[in-house]
Amino acid sequence: MPGHPRDYFVVLPDSAAGAAVAGQLPPGTGLSPGTGLPAGAGLSLSARLRPGTGGTPVVAHASGRPWVIARPLVREVSHLRRGDDALVLIGPGRVPEAVLAGLLEGARDRAGLERRLARLPGLHHVIARLSGETWIRGTASGLRRIYHARHPEAGTIASDRPAVLARLTGAPLDDGALALRMLDFLPHPLSRRVVWRGVYETGAGYGLALPVAAPGTAAVPGPTEHRWWEPPPAELSLDEGARRLGDAVAASVRAHIGGLDRISCELSGGLDSTSLTFAARATGPAELALLTVAARDRYSEDETWARRAVEAAGKGEAAGRSTTSTASTALDHQVIPADDVPYFYAGLASCADELNDEPLPVAPGRARAHLLLSRAHATGSRYHLTGYGGDELFLGLPHAYQDLFHGNPFTAWSHLGGLRHQLGWPLLPTVRALLNRSTFPRWLAGAVTAEPQPVARTPLLSWGVRQSLRPWFTDHANTLITAEFRAAAEHAEPIDPWRGRHVDIDAVRMGARHFQAMEDIGMTIGLPVAAPFYDDRVLEATLAVRLPERISPWRYKPLLVEAMRGVVPDTLLARTTKDHMSADEHQGLREHAPELAALWTGSRLAERGLVDSRRLLRLAAEPFSPVLVEHSISSTVAGETWLRTAEDAWPAPRTRTTSPTSPTPPI
Structure with missing residues (x-):
């Protein structure tokens, strides 16, 4: 079935209605119709089946009814029961039973469990039953998320895929949330607005508690959200933080690929991918395939740096403690010619192969x-690593200097001076932005505007970046979007009281959401894809470093550079440039104008009254229009392709809303 979510789990209540819901799961799970359990399985099944075997792991309630049903095509389900308590971890690799026992035993409540889970790489979905309560959470980075909805018979059900919940509850699409997704960047908490009505996302850093019915009653209390993660204080020196970060990156890489014989890495030539390439090599695989995409821009430096990295790896440089294990690793470097690489907007119809949780730009x-x-899959790779997340974590956004200014104004102004000259920020606007004390709700209420995007020389020192309404949005869409921002601002609280930390964490979480598209493409191909930088332990190690040492206008990603010393050769850590591919995007508008025109012919977004399809058709015929230079069209394209995929995936009610509904649940 096109656009089917290929990897998911569902958490069900302990009731006959909950067991009945299991039999309604989307096709392909291997469940016998009407039973809620795999064909031939008994009600007491607590399976631990490996992904790719065609089975569906089911973990039962103490009653024998299904509790957790998973379809882990590329992930592993680890489970342990001790009496009435149980723990399920869904992540990149099998967690040994002894480790599960150490986590579960002695954990009397979710707080005790979370203290123990801090020992593991932060990559797992966690589902636990403690003292009769079910506790479900994803990751603080937002890489793994939790959604919940109320089923008319079974009550609250939860999943990591909102589309599954929408299917089970018959939830219609929400025009307000769809309109928001036509913007390039959705700030917290609007990023949590699910595109199906009645389906809710639990905030990153929060978990979902599902209580049981009180003794002698049949009523089950509703779900509640509880915070389990706080950003660490920024108190470590650069040296201390670098050691912690290096350990976290190594542990995350091992959690994904440790023990595998054939793996692959995207080696762009940038610092992030180069760091992960050498970290992967340190695990000692028999074969390591490295893939570099050649750039059309003759001034690009990525391929040159990638070849230097391969040469250094082949010589065994900077192998550190793993010199023996890496000496036997066979390297296969493949450079994909630029002429083989599609421009952006190619093959838009193929987006129907995956149903992402939401439209992604x-x-x-x-x-x-x-x-x-x-190409990576063709090498025989069993796992593919990417450097996604490195820019959000290690570059440092200018907003952070607001935080530094409060504690150390002289250092902040010195750093800002260097940054201001690099970015061309005028003096007086920079001072005004630095002294601005707008609250987060006030900023959010005005964070969307009909004015053009801020120019490159606009100081960025607020709670985020204002978004611009596009000229092809309808009045209906503009009304929905502005109303959503204002409604969210009424009760919004920042992720962190400090602006810089708020923006840093929000940027990481947005990047993690976008990475889902890469994971889903990997599942289509049959290749697990990972971004170890989105590990919670990596995020924590980064935020724990003192701000003026973590970012600097005079050093490129200083924390990552120091963390990788002894792993990556110093000659490669010296790179201070970064290539961009904006030319390929603009050229893609010209090369694929016919596909874009076909997209706007019979536009689903236009049918819902959100875009002006006639104007979009004119823009498709004018790919170098000043309108497209000033306003990105990528999120609108993403919304259109996603909507077609969602409608083709399975029949669902279609209703049209005219006002913002299904607000983000209060925390």
Whole structure:
């Protein structure tokens, strides 16, 4: 079935209605119709089946009814029961039973369990039953998320895929949430607005508690959210933080690929991918395939740096403690010629192969990602690593200097001076932005505007970046979007009281959401894809470093550089440049104008009254229009392709809303 979510789990209540819901799961799970359990399985099944075997792991309630049903095509389900308590971890690899026992035993409540879970790489979905309560949470980075909805018979059900819940509850699409997704960047908490009505996302850093019915009653209390993660205080020196970060990156890489004989890495030549390449090599695989996409821009430096990295790896440089294990690793470097690489907006129809949790603005680059992962899969790779997340974590956003200014104004102003001259910020606007004390709700209420995007020389020192309404949005869409921002601002609280930390964490979480598209393409191909930088332990190690040492206008990603010393050769850590591919996007608008025109012919977004399809058709015929230079169209394209995929995936009610509904649940 096109657009089917290929990897998911569902958490069900302990009731006959909950067991009945299991039999309604989307096709392909291997469940016998009407039973809620795999064909031939008994009600007491607590399976631990490996992904790819065609089975569906089911973990039962103490009653024998299904509790957790998973379809882990590329992930592992680890489970342990001790009396009435139980723990399920869904992540990149099998967690040994002894480790599970150490986590579960002695954990009397969710707080005790979370203290123990801090020992593991932060990559797992966690589902636990403690003292009769079910506790479900994803990751603080937002890489793994939790959604919940109320089923009319079974009550609250939860999943990591909102589309599954929408299917089970018959939830219609929400025009307000769809309109929001036509913007390039949705700030917290609007990023949590699910595109189906009645389906809710639990905030990153929060978990979902599902209580049981009180003794002698049949009523089950509703779900509640509880915070389990707080950003660490920024108190470590650069040296201390670098050691902690290096350990976290190594542990995350091992959790994904440790023990595998054939793996692959995207080696762009940048610092992030180079760091992960050498970290992967340190695990000692028999074969390591490295893939580099050549750039059309003759001034690009990525391929040159990638070849230097391969040469250094071949010589065994900077192998550190793993010199013996890496000496036997066979390296296979493949450079994909630029002429083989599709432009952006190629193959838009192929977006129907995956149903992402939401429209993602990276969709126009799907054909490029599919090419890279297909080449990696052809090498025989069993796992593919990417450097996604490195920019959000290690570059440091200018907003952070607001935080530094409060504690150390002289250092902040010195750093800002260097940054201001690099970015061309005028003096007086920079001072005004630095002294601005707007609250987060006030900023959020005005964070969307009909004015053009801020120019490059606009100081960025607030709670985020204002978004611009596009000229092709309808009045209906504009009304929905502005109303959503204002409604969210009424009760919004920042992720962190400090602006810089708020923006840093929000940027990481947005990047993690976007990475889902890459994971889903990998599942289409049959290749697991990982971004170890989105590990919670990596995020924590980064935020724990004192701000003026973590970011600097005079050093490129200083924390990552120091963390990788002894792993990556110093000659490669010296790179201070970064290539961009904006030319490929603009050229893609011209090369694929016919596909874009076909997209706007019979536009589903236009049918819902959200875009002006006639104007979009004119823009498709004018790919170098000043309108497209000033306003990105990628998120609108993503919304259109996603909507077609969602409608084709399975029949669902279609209703049209005219006002913002299904607000983000209060925390």
